[in-house]
Amino acid sequence: MPVIGVQLHTQDTHVMIDNGILQLTLLNPDGIVTGIRYNGIDNLLEVLNGEDNRGYWDLVWNSPGTPGTTGSFDVIKGTSFKVIVENEDQVEVSFTRTWDSSQEGKLVPLNIDKRFIVLRGCSGFYTYAIYEHLKDWPGFNLAETRIAFKLRKDKFHYMAMADNRQRYMPLPDDRLSGRGQALAYPEAVLLVNPVEPDFKGEVDDKYQYSCDNKDSQVHGWICTTDQPAVGFWMVTPSNEFRSGGPVKQNLTSHVGPTTLAVFLSAHYTGEDLVPKFSAGEAWKKVFGPVFIYLNCTMDGDEPLSLWEDAKQQMIIEVQSWPYTFPASDDFPKSNQRGNVNGRLLVNDRYVSDDNIPANGAYIGLAPPGNVGSWQRECKDYQFWTKTDINGYFLINDIRPGDYNLYAWVPGFIGDYQYSAAITMTPGSEIEVGDLVYKPPRNGPTLWEIGIPDRSAAEFYVPDPNPKYINKVYVNHPDRFRQYGLWERYAELYPNEDLVYTVGSSDYKKDWFFAQVTRKIDTNKYQGTTWQIRFKLDNVDQGSSYKLRVAIASATFSELQVQINDPKTNPLFSSGLIGRDNSIARHGIHGLYWLYNVDVPGKLLVQGDNTIFLTQPRSSSPFQGIMYDYIRLEGPSKLSSNEEYMSSTL
Known part of the structure; x- marks a missing residue:
């Protein structure tokens, strides 16, 4: 027929x-x-x-x-x-x-x-x-x-x-x-x-x-x-x-x-x-x-x-993309576009002496900007792909224009940006060769919490209140999509906030997926302070340590960091950040934030130490922070992390 x-x-x-x-x-x-x-x-x-x-x-x-x-x-x-x-x-x-x-x-x-x-x-x-x-x-x-x-x-x-x-x-x-x-x-x-x-x-x-x-x-x-x-x-x-x-x-x-x-x-x-x-x-x-x-x-x-x-x-x-049939000259066909290819490697001397192929990295072209600016870019076009197991990538059918090349690598914190601008013209084939991303790193890892993947999904997501169920997400990998999970925090921690002990706590079970407020009365909430407790066998009090805090989402919140004394002025404050609403809208991530906090060695002691993470903003139940990953690094002058490792690790 x-x-x-x-x-x-x-x-x-x-x-x-x-x-x-x-x-x-x-x-x-x-x-x-x-x-x-x-x-x-x-x-x-x-x-x-x-x-x-x-x-x-x-x-x-x-x-x-x-x-x-x-x-x-x-x-x-x-x-x-x-x-x-x-x-x-x-x-x-x-x-x-x-x-x-x-x-x-x-x-x-x-x-x-x-x-x-x-x-x-x-x-x-x-x-x-x-x-x-x-x-x-x-x-x-x-x-x-x-x-x-x-x-x-x-x-x-x-x-x-x-x-x-x-x-x-x-x-x-x-x-x-x-x-x-x-x-x-x-x-x-x-x-x-x-x-x-x-x-x-x-x-x-x-x-x-x-x-x-x-x-x-x-x-x-x-x-x-x-x-x-x-x-x-x-x-x-x-x-x-x-x-x-x-x-x-x-x-x-x-x-x-x-x-x-x-x-x-x-x-x-x-x-x-x-x-x-x-x-x-x-x-x-x-x-x-x-x-x-x-x-x-x-x-x-x-x-x-x-x-x-x-x-x-x-x-x-x-x-079939880009399609051949749209008649508008504003939609360029494949022969009017260009391609970019290359390889992305990761250089982290505390993980490997050799460059590591960036397996499964997200890499793409977006309008010119600063490192990581692609996630806030909203006017023009972006072109993304993922690297293969050896770090190779090919980005096809890019519209003519001026771009930066950006990337982020699951398993490593921070953002990569290629130093040179890229100008695409019709039919261009650009080979950028081997690119090396050096993620933020000052010293050896003393301890870490979570997986650096820009999501809080690996942390503890509670069962929903039986009164508020969506049957799709019962026994589902996306269990975070259930309604009202923010209320479960106060039920689990009615009087005292979360305490995480490095070496004995398990972030999959003991780190609540979102640092939210606690309801204390009708329409009245209070901020929360979480503790990370850890041991140091030795402390170089004349050197600086580094606390890396990667945030997967923030909603009208603030991160304050104190070391060993919660009554002192915060060593670090992010100020008011975020309007993601990811907590209320069942999303396990929003915009990505990375904070690198210098911790003077004189604030640490041999033996037991505590880092206090406070989110003080408390006008609604939906304010809070979702962490992606937290890491404490020792002083950069060390050639080995053994000397400063916690005895519990």
Whole structure:
């Protein structure tokens, strides 16, 4: 049977694209997806919603100088429709909204061009958008932008985003008053009288389904009410247009049933990931394309086979990047891009006399900045990969532009930055050779707590309160995604704070995953002070020791360090840091912080010593610190660490 060519049907109020597999209907000239007909289902989108509340691009913006991450929510509606490509193999249409000075203060000062592409024989469609700010326009802040699809709640009940993160989901009705009880954090709801009794007693919270960019390439829903079963999947084939790098977390799919492609957000980072554009700053960025993939079961297939098929389609899309078919000149094809390759080694003389291949390191190009600045970069493009077991890497299909090369290596603290700037031109092949990262190190390791991997996942994550369960995360590697774990600290340590003894304590069991506040009365909290106790057989009181504290997340918190006497002024204070909200939003990491504290030897004693870590800020239950890794180093002049090792090690 021949594959039907793509047809475009334009009406006064709607545009419909049909390739014989699906029919995509958009409002004209708004460019909002109002209908997706597929496999005998008239519309996969929520027909109970208004036409402008089914499938849409949106953003959150604010005027320059406005602090925070909130602003005006804008469902982007085009004012002009144009056919870009129309033939039997492809239809690409454009819906644009052009800004002028009469809209100042009312609309974000951006020209926005939303594109939709349907290909011949393709079971799905692509969408991307081009945002442009011209030099003579006023400034603005852009807190978020994304595309959202709201599916039919009578059909799509099963959500999948990973092999071990999938389930039948509650209904949106279950979150309403009378069926759901709002909890301490606004997005979390306890299901007290759900439509489906099996969900009673569970917590629903969209942040429980957040995912790192690097792991979020396909997610979506399965309709099991119809036969054959139908799947609706969001496929993100590249992270180049997402902000914040590979470990930035974003929302995926959640109760609605809702499916998102989030391109820019401040979730798990705070205001640091809100791009701020000044008046006169020219900027243009292409978000996407992303692929909305539709599939259905064949006779005898299980509905979950659709998830397996969606993963295979994701691999096809990733391997096809950058796509050849988008018509915009702002989306460079593969021959208009360049590549960078090389090898990354680690030099830590206290680990090995030889350079160590950086196995599994994250290495990438991001706009020029300081060491580690990539994790706060949110205006332009980033290109990341992982090194192989021998430290070799190849970064493909990099857009032309000026970049720095950044890296971080699991197992070692700190950030690497290549000393030379890299300018990519079309077709360029840049070989950087062997690069050597020297992680921060002054002396031998006296003791360490945790694993330097920018996550607190290796520490003790308690069982949730039985009243606040999400069944997906029972006996699950991501047990930290349960609601209310911050409250468990005060239950485990009702009167005295955590004490960790080097040599006998086990960080997997004895180091709580987050240093949070303790509730002492209704809406009243107190800061906490943790102790690390250790022995030193000998102390060089004339030398300096080094305390390395790597933080995986911080939320309106402060780290104070004292040595042996908690009543003295802190030896170190970070000041107020962090707006990650990772504790409340069930994320085991946010932005990475590394503090290197000089500890004068005169503050240490032969025998028993104690380091006090205080987090004094205490206005809410969600303030706190997640540690990544802590290490005490001996004086740098030592050639061997044996002399100063604790007798307990």
